[in-house]
Amino acid sequence: xxxxxxxxxxxxxxEMSRKTKxxxxxxxxxxxLVKHGLYSHWVFGGISERGIDKMVEQCESMDIVDGxxxxxxxxxxxxxxxxxxxxxxxxxxxxxxNPDKSEGVGTNYSGGGIDxxxxxxxxxxxxxxxxxxxxxxxxxxVDVGGGRMRKRERDLGVYGGDRVGAVSKSVGxxxxxxxxxxxxxxxxxxxxxxxxxxxxxxxxxxxEIVGVMFLEGEWSFEDVVYDAFNESDLKELGMTYEDLLExxxxxEKSFLKDxxxxxxxxxxxxxxxxxxxxxxxxxxx
Numbered sequence: 376x377x378x379x380x381x382x383x384x385x386x387x388x389x390e391m392s393r394k395t396k397x398x399x400x401x402x403x404x405x406x407x408l409v410k411h412g413l414y415s416h417w418v419f420g421g422i423s424e425r426g427i428d429k430m431v432e433q434c435e436s437m438d439i440v441d442g443x444x445x446x447x448x449x450x451x452x453x454x455x456x457x458x459x460x461x462x463x464x465x466x467x468x469x470x471x472x473n474p475d476k477s478e479g480v481g482t483n484y485s486g487g488g489i490d491x492x493x494x495x496x497x498x499x500x501x502x503x504x505x506x507x508x509x510x511x512x513x514x515x516x517v518d519v520g521g522g523r524m525r526k527r528e529r530d531l532g533v534y535g536g537d538r539v540g541a542v543s544k545s546v547g548x549x550x551x552x553x554x555x556x557x558x559x560x561x562x563x564x565x566x567x568x569x570x571x572x573x574x575x576x577x578x579x580x581x582x583e584i585v586g587v588m589f590l591e592g593e594w595s596f597e598d599v600v601y602d603a604f605n606e607s608d609l610k611e612l613g614m615t616y617e618d619l620l621e622x623x624x625x626x627e628k629s630f631l632k633d634x635x636x637x638x639x640x641x642x643x644x645x646x647x648x649x650x651x652x653x654x655x656x657x658x659x660x
Contacts, residue, residue, distance in 0.1 A: 395506055396506040405550075406558060408561055409503065412656065412657070413657060414498070414499045414577060415469060415480065415483070416470075416499055418495040418497075420449070420492070420593075427598075435603060439604070439609075439612065447623045447626050450493065450627060454631075464502075467499070469578075470572060471577055472655055473564070474562055475655070480573075480588070482590055493593075494593035496590075497581075498586035498643075498653060499579060499582075499584055499585070500581070500660070502579075504578070504580075506578040507577045509549055509552070549575075584638070587640065587641075589642065589645075592646060596623070600616050600620060601616065
């Protein structure tokens with residue numbers, strides 16, 4: 376997408392969401408979503424059709440050393456961009472964390488549950504919540520062959536009457552799950568058949584970052600390295616594909632541990648795909 380088209384696309388999203396956001400704040404805005412709610416923002420890990428293709432193309436356009444550096448720092452560069460957005464007080468797209476401690480917290484699988492968004496996440500205490508949906512409203516599912524589906528951001532011109540109806544239904548599901556007449560509704564677990572925490576989308580202005588998450592089990596770049604790097608080039612550096620994947624993982628974990636140590640916050644990590652020991656509400660902080 377060209378720079379001009381991207382700007383138009385983002386402007387369209389902002390304009391079309393403004394009415395919904397204003398209505399959400401004025402006529403809903405459940406107090407528990409700010410007072411008690413904690414949110415997860417997952418750093419995009421390139422795990423989508425467009426993201427993987429871009430990553431492979433970028434690696435192939437560089438020499439082997441620069442390509443390896445780009446690959447190992449891909450998610451960390453986006454981690455730093457989120458930090459800058461938080462410092463600027465920008466809105467972030469987040470999932471509402473399930474207050475039920477018996478349920479694991481995992482990455483955003485919105486858009487029909489196809490493809491994890493990323494494996495590095497922030498735990499955020501909100502300053503304000505400006506909108507809420509029961510699922511990601513900006514994603515289509517695309518068949519890429521071989522029985523595989525990928526998430527893809529919708530292109531210009533797709534948004535129309537159907538999307539307006541989908542947005543209204545998505546907002547309505549949030550309101551019915553956390554009714555205003557029940558001030559403690561958020562502290563109760565919503566019916567899982569009506570509300571899916573891991574696929575929700577809330578627009579949040581962060582107050583502070585209270586934790587960082589690392590899901591080693593969602594770390595899925597095995598298919599990328601075979602396309603992005605030649606085995607012979609890696610051998611010249613004394614590496615295998617497995618060595619490269621391990622190098623990337625250890626580099627990221629070391630970076631995140633250093634960040635959390637400096638900031639005085641906790642890193643929650645697991646070899647699996649779900650975390651159970653993360654704070655669920657502000658009452659856990």
